[in-house]
Amino acid sequence: MSVVQRMASDDGVPDNAERCPCGSGDLFGGCCGPLLGGAAAPTAERLMRSRFTAFAIGDAAYLRASWHPSTRPTDLDLDLDVVWRRLVIIDRVDGGPFDREGVVEFEAFWRQDAERGSLRERSRFVREERSWLYLDGQVG
Numbered sequence: 628m629s630v631v632q633r634m635a636s637d638d639g640v641p642d643n644a645e646r647c648p649c650g651s652g653d654l655f656g657g658c659c660g661p662l663l664g665g666a667a668a669p670t671a672e673r674l675m676r677s678r679f680t681a682f683a684i685g686d687a688a689y690l691r692a693s694w695h696p697s698t699r700p701t702d703l704d705l706d707l708d709v710v711w712r713r714l715v716i717i718d719r720v721d722g723g724p725f726d727r728e729g730v731v732e733f734e735a736f737w738r739q740d741a742e743r744g745s746l747r748e749r750s751r752f753v754r755e756e757r758s759w760l761y762l763d764g765q766v767g
Contacts, residue, residue: 650676671759674761675761713735730750733747747766
């Protein structure tokens with residue numbers, strides 16, 4: 628299975644006319660699609676949503692590219708058996724187009740075979756040269 632294949636039910640990168648996996652309600656082509664294609668995220672929340680989508684479709688290259696170099700892992704091994712189902716944004720602090728730093732707290736729901744669960748994280752982001760980058764997060 629290729630790394631661009633682990634979306635909830637369709638297994639693959641969404642079509643631009645499909646709803647975005649990040650749960651924004653927007654179409655993929657007007658939401659996370661352009662970011663995964665190389666466009667800069669305008670806010671920390673948009674970067675968070677695009678990273679969720681990257682996890683959902685198994686795009687490790689995008690995850691690494693959107694990770695700050697000071698905290699980026701050397702290797703990123705995604706578990707392609709985990710199906711990321713839904714993202715809920717719980718809180719955000721700063722992270723707007725004119726901010727330098729931001730925090731986004733989220734809960735991401737997953738399924739692996741018959742098991743289901745969620746991951747809750749409070750993530751920190753920094754903006755450098757017009758690009759938001761994931762710095763780190765506290766899971767809890």
